[in-house]
Amino acid sequence: MAEVLVYVDHVDGAVRKPTLELLTLARRIGEPVAVSLGSGAENTASTLAEHGAVKVLTADAPEFADYLVVPKVDAVQAAYEAVSPSAVLFPSSAEGKEIAARLAVRIGSGIITDVVDLEAGDEGPVATQSVFAAAFTTKSRVSKGTPVITVKPNSAAVEAAPAAGEVEALEVSFSDKATGTKVVSRTPRESTGRPELTEAAIVVSGGRGVGGAENFPVVEALADSLGAAVGASRAAVDAGWYPHTNQVGQTGKTVSPQLYIAAGISGAIQHRAGMQTSKTIVAVNKDAEAPIFDLVDYGVVGDLFEVVPQLTEEVKTRKG
Amino acid sequence: MSLRIVVCVKYVPDATGDRHFAEDLTVDRDDVDGLLSELDEYAVEQALQIADEADDAEITVLTVGPEDAKDALRKALSMGADKAVHVEDDDLHGTDALGTSLVLAKAIEKTGYDLVVCGMASTDGTMGVLPAMLSERLGVPQVSLLSEVSVEDGTVKGRRDGDTATERLEARLPAVVSVTDQSGEARYPSFKGIMAAKKKPVESWDLEDLEIESDEVGLEGAWTAVDGATERPARTAGTIVKDEGEGGKQLAAFLAERKFI
Numbered sequence A: 001m002a003e004v005l006v007y008v009d010h011v012d013g014a015v016r017k018p019t020l021e022l023l024t025l026a027r028r029i030g031e032p033v034a035v036s037l038g039s040g041a042e043n044t045a046s047t048l049a050e051h052g053a054v055k056v057l058t059a060d061a062p063e064f065a066d067y068l069v070v071p072k073v074d075a076v077q078a079a080y081e082a083v084s085p086s087a088v089l090f091p092s093s094a095e096g097k098e099i100a101a102r103l104a105v106r107i108g109s110g111i112i113t114d115v116v117d118l119e120a121g122d123e124g125p126v127a128t129q130s131v132f133a134a135a136f137t138t139k140s141r142v143s144k145g146t147p148v149i150t151v152k153p154n155s156a157a158v159e160a161a162p163a164a165g166e167v168e169a170l171e172v173s174f175s176d177k178a179t180g181t182k183v184v185s186r187t188p189r190e191s192t193g194r195p196e197l198t199e200a201a202i203v204v205s206g207g208r209g210v211g212g213a214e215n216f217p218v219v220e221a222l223a224d225s226l227g228a229a230v231g232a233s234r235a236a237v238d239a240g241w242y243p244h245t246n247q248v249g250q251t252g253k254t255v256s257p258q259l260y261i262a263a264g265i266s267g268a269i270q271h272r273a274g275m276q277t278s279k280t281i282v283a284v285n286k287d288a289e290a291p292i293f294d295l296v297d298y299g300v301v302g303d304l305f306e307v308v309p310q311l312t313e314e315v316k317t318r319k320g
Numbered sequence B: 001m002s003l004r005i006v007v008c009v010k011y012v013p014d015a016t017g018d019r020h021f022a023e024d025l026t027v028d029r030d031d032v033d034g035l036l037s038e039l040d041e042y043a044v045e046q047a048l049q050i051a052d053e054a055d056d057a058e059i060t061v062l063t064v065g066p067e068d069a070k071d072a073l074r075k076a077l078s079m080g081a082d083k084a085v086h087v088e089d090d091d092l093h094g095t096d097a098l099g100t101s102l103v104l105a106k107a108i109e110k111t112g113y114d115l116v117v118c119g120m121a122s123t124d125g126t127m128g129v130l131p132a133m134l135s136e137r138l139g140v141p142q143v144s145l146l147s148e149v150s151v152e153d154g155t156v157k158g159r160r161d162g163d164t165a166t167e168r169l170e171a172r173l174p175a176v177v178s179v180t181d182q183s184g185e186a187r188y189p190s191f192k193g194i195m196a197a198k199k200k201p202v203e204s205w206d207l208e209d210l211e212i213e214s215d216e217v218g219l220e221g222a223w224t225a226v227d228g229a230t231e232r233p234a235r236t237a238g239t240i241v242k243d244e245g246e247g248g249k250q251l252a253a254f255l256a257e258r259k260f261i
């Protein structure tokens, strides 16, 4: 079977969930060969093997952390040349998309980004995308070169599929462009202890209706009672009430949880772009005309400061 | 020496309009009003601020697109850019991201540049891959997804707020940067700006001017093919209740029924 290169997103050896989802998709179109770079790369091998990686190519060098993106492109290109895969898959993270974009230019191959499903087809993998703020679904394929495809989180289930996961050192020689953009400093984001926004089964988001940073604990309390991640609209982020990393929408994160709860969010097209594919949608808004109500499975017209705390209490009571 | 800034902008269908596909599965650009992509306004804004800080700078706005795309250039000129380049050619219809990056890279080289500024993504295609592709094609550093940017003594510096960390980046010019919608509100064109824009030069180039063969671009030259597009079925109407004091409890009952609690 043809080999499929899978780029591994990990933090110091801890593999992030979207990469495991990629392995599920990769197995549909071939045999996954993982490329794991940077500090802790070797520690990713056992997890990757459990989820279907037949081989894990690893490389570590200071360049991966000290310079932006290009050293990783050099490494993935080396892996591409060593393996001659039938496709190369990346997570649709900012960095994943940038590496993919540059690789596509280098190897003269078509690129499809932000895929939500992937299947084998007669003329190569068929990619499903959700476009125009999720109003349309398209099916596309790469018609020239080796398909380079980036996949959104939550696009496939994580499946156990034990494979050899043989670790092999990848030889990388960096191009003179590799050191072009220096990473002068890096401040890791502090963990909130809550689930990752894009990976969470439930997301509770607050918007302008929350009225201030000091009121966000109302949203957080509901999220915590449900074990949910916290999201925010751009209006709430721009006002400085909640960090940009929590923004849901076109210029924030795309989420597709089992349950999305919107509190004090009107439902502008750019917000919908980031949450419209959620399985169940619930909203609390005091304006009965708010467009968010067009999307909901259940909506409450009312003041979020009344409804949300009551809901939180009720959830706690029911959970016991 | 003057700092030569090229800002790449895109003319896109209005997101609040009813966007759809044409028969050949390219984005329909006829039935929905177009405008300068809002995310590119941030690029124009940062270019203007960088130019203000420089002793001497010249900003060229560049777009690849149909005739109407001139509107996007006019808007950028009215915000304060100095001149514009419009790459237009019938053979460009259906060009994908790789093709567009080829055309932009050639046009940027022909214009001459020290700094290329892009938005973070288009509001229609939303791929966000062009800045990286341009950097690769031009062979200059990529300093991308910045929420803060400045240029000093031939070095571009910026802050990149990533998923897991915030990074401070630095590169020598020439370079390609992209800025996010966190980089600062874009200015509105003033009346004076709008009047002045009418007299600013807009050059038109076609593929021949850029020495690009027509089979390298367009639908024929595309590296990707769209085989189908289906409209997502509208979500079925849900239950909407008015809070009469029990709204939270009613919502809890719904969540319990759906097995979320």
Ligand SMILES: Cc1cc2nc3c(=O)[nH]c(=O)nc-3n(C[C@H](O)[C@H](O)[C@H](O)COP(=O)(O)OP(=O)(O)OC[C@H]3O[C@@H](n4cnc5c(N)ncnc54)[C@H](O)[C@@H]3O)c2cc1C
Pocket (backbone or CB within 6 Å): A206, A207, A208, A209, A210, A232, A233, A234, A235, A236, A247, A248, A249, A250, A251, A252, A253, A263, A264, A265, A266, A267, A268, A269, A270, A271, A274, A284, A285, A286, A287, A290, A302, A303, A304, A305, B038, B039, B123, B181
């Ligand atoms: C290029 C571009 C990109 C964008 N990207 C994003 C994005 O990624 N994410 C995003 O969210 N937006 C994005 N936007 C902005 C978007 O257009 C909206 O402005 C934004 O989503 C509005 O946020 P909101 O719903 O919180 O605020 P509003 O639209 O002001 O809505 C607030 C809602 O709260 C309700 N409310 C007020 N008080 C209460 C109360 N006490 N109880 C209950 N309800 C109450 C009101 O009835 C209202 O419906 C983008 C815009 C552009 C142009």
